Amino acid sequence: MATNNEYRLLGRNMLYEGTRSISNRKSLLALIVGLVTGFCMAEFFILASPSHHSWIPYSGHIRGDVNDPHNSRALVDSFGPDEDVGKHEHVNENDTVAKQLYKEVRVLCWIMTNPKNHQKKARHVKRTWGTRCNKLLFMSSDEDVELNAIKLPVGEGRNNLWGKTREAFKYIYTHHLNDADWFLKADDDTYVIVENLRYMLYPYSPESPLYFGCKFKPYVKQGYMSGGAGYVLSREAVRRFAEIGAKNKTLCRADSGGAEDVEMGKCMEKVNVTAGDSRDSNGRGRFFPFVPEHHLIPGHTDKNFWYWKYIFYETDEGLDCCSDHAVSFHYVSPNQMYVLDYLIYHLRPYGLVMTPDALPEKIDHKRKETTEPKMALPPSAGNSSDKS
Numbered sequence: 001m002a003t004n005n006e007y008r009l010l011g012r013n014m015l016y017e018g019t020r021s022i023s024n025r026k027s028l029l030a031l032i033v034g035l036v037t038g039f040c041m042a043e044f045f046i047l048a049s050p051s052h053h054s055w056i057p058y059s060g061h062i063r064g065d066v067n068d069p070h071n072s073r074a075l076v077d078s079f080g081p082d083e084d085v086g087k088h089e090h091v092n093e094n095d096t097v098a099k100q101l102y103k104e105v106r107v108l109c110w111i112m113t114n115p116k117n118h119q120k121k122a123r124h125v126k127r128t129w130g131t132r133c134n135k136l137l138f139m140s141s142d143e144d145v146e147l148n149a150i151k152l153p154v155g156e157g158r159n160n161l162w163g164k165t166r167e168a169f170k171y172i173y174t175h176h177l178n179d180a181d182w183f184l185k186a187d188d189d190t191y192v193i194v195e196n197l198r199y200m201l202y203p204y205s206p207e208s209p210l211y212f213g214c215k216f217k218p219y220v221k222q223g224y225m226s227g228g229a230g231y232v233l234s235r236e237a238v239r240r241f242a243e244i245g246a247k248n249k250t251l252c253r254a255d256s257g258g259a260e261d262v263e264m265g266k267c268m269e270k271v272n273v274t275a276g277d278s279r280d281s282n283g284r285g286r287f288f289p290f291v292p293e294h295h296l297i298p299g300h301t302d303k304n305f306w307y308w309k310y311i312f313y314e315t316d317e318g319l320d321c322c323s324d325h326a327v328s329f330h331y332v333s334p335n336q337m338y339v340l341d342y343l344i345y346h347l348r349p350y351g352l353v354m355t356p357d358a359l360p361e362k363i364d365h366k367r368k369e370t371t372e373p374k375m376a377l378p379p380s381a382g383n384s385s386d387k388s
């Protein structure tokens with residue numbers, strides 16, 4: 001709130017002179033009303049916008065917020081273990097289908113990071129879920145030998161995130177377009193279950209102009225994908241982005257400013273890349289902009305929280321929130337990445353064995369080329385999984 005200093009700057013010495021006459025008292029009242037109104041409006045705009053002002057703490061939690069951050073500032077000081085936690089194999093695990101998809105649905109993951117986070121955050125992605133990508137790249141503004149980070153020609157900081165994403169996809173187009181079928185952008189505090197991403201993508205052709213993620217409603221007609229939850233582009237989408245969008249400033253923003261995910265969403269729409277539907281056959285989401293606790297616990301945030309206004313598809317709380325084959329969660333601290341790795345890939349209830357559902361049929365993309373939005377509906381052909 002305004003201090004005495006600010007009052008002095010804003011209203012000269014009104015606070016002191018205000019008592020002298022009625023008209024001065026009115027000015028003082030007007031000043032206070034103005035300040036309060038301004039503050040409230042600022043607060044409104046801050047809460048209404050996820051990416052532009054996300055460093056402002058959100059206090060709309062109804063229950064608990066200890067491990068449930070809503071802005072990147074909350075994780076600024078978190079870091080993981082120096083030593084790796086180690087690894088071991090499971091000889092009885094049947095990974096036949098996962099291995100098949102590793103070959104058939106190749107995923108390149110690129111991690112948005114920055115020099116301050118190489119050690120604190122990015123390194124823990126590399127030691128946990130990053131290893132499961134067919135190819136893993138770290139995009140930064142500086143090199144890092146241990147991380148093998150790529151130095152992109154962009155400045156650092158929030159105001160350059162869009163520029164960094166644009167340069168990252170241009171770099172991938174030039175150097176790695178044939179190394180994968182799908183291209184995932186994630187943050188260094190995103191956790192991804194790569195096997196489930198491949199399963200979701202399996203029916204789609206990488207030659208369709210498509211991208212998937214956690215879809216939000218505003219700013220872009222067909223919706224746009226949350227940056228923090230991560231989003232994945234088909235090879236054709238990357239090609240259109242680099243060959244058409246990134247070369248034409250009437251289609252895609254040419255400077256580095258703006259909200260990264262919104263600019264990407266506008267750009268994808270302009271180059272006719274369809275914003276796909278990533279829900280499973282039960283209508284449960286797979287990409288999440290927060291940690292599981294946030295989505296799972298009913299009434300965890302109040303309904304004025306921006307997420308409820310932004311989310312494209314109607315979304316349940318409780319166990320129906322999230323697919324049994326969920327793909328991503330955001331604001332995951334480095335330590336929690338090891339915890340999730342343990343819970344998802346190691347901890348097993350004895351005697352319960354899950355057999356994977358049959359793979360869905362492939363969608364014939366040639367029949368419905370380009371912008372037909374139906375193409376992006378969730379596959380209901382095998383009616384996969386998730387039956388409760």
Ligand SMILES: *[C@@H]1O[C@H](CO)[C@@H](O)[C@H](O)[C@H]1NC(C)=O
Binds near residue numbers: 094095
């Ligand atoms: C492993 O799983 C696949 C697919 O479910 C199945 O066909 C195969 O028989 C299983 N192998 C073993 C050794 O159980």
Ligand SMILES: *[C@@H]1O[C@H](CO)[C@@H](O)[C@H](O)[C@H]1NC(C)=O
Binds near residue numbers: 249
């Ligand atoms: C950029 O895109 C606009 C709209 O599609 C088009 O009219 C224009 O010719 C394009 N410019 C270039 C240089 O390709």
Ligand SMILES: *[C@@H]1O[C@H](CO)[C@@H](O)[C@H](O)[C@H]1NC(C)=O
Binds near residue numbers: 244270271272371
């Ligand atoms: C996108 O589709 C529209 C409508 O079919 C078309 O007019 C436009 O030229 C296309 N734009 C690009 C960049 O392919």
Ligand SMILES: *[C@@H]1O[C@H](CO)[C@@H](O)[C@H](O)[C@H]1NC(C)=O
Binds near residue numbers: 382
């Ligand atoms: C999948 O579910 C839909 C709607 O519930 C149903 O119409 C369809 O027959 C099912 N398909 C298969 C292959 O079970």
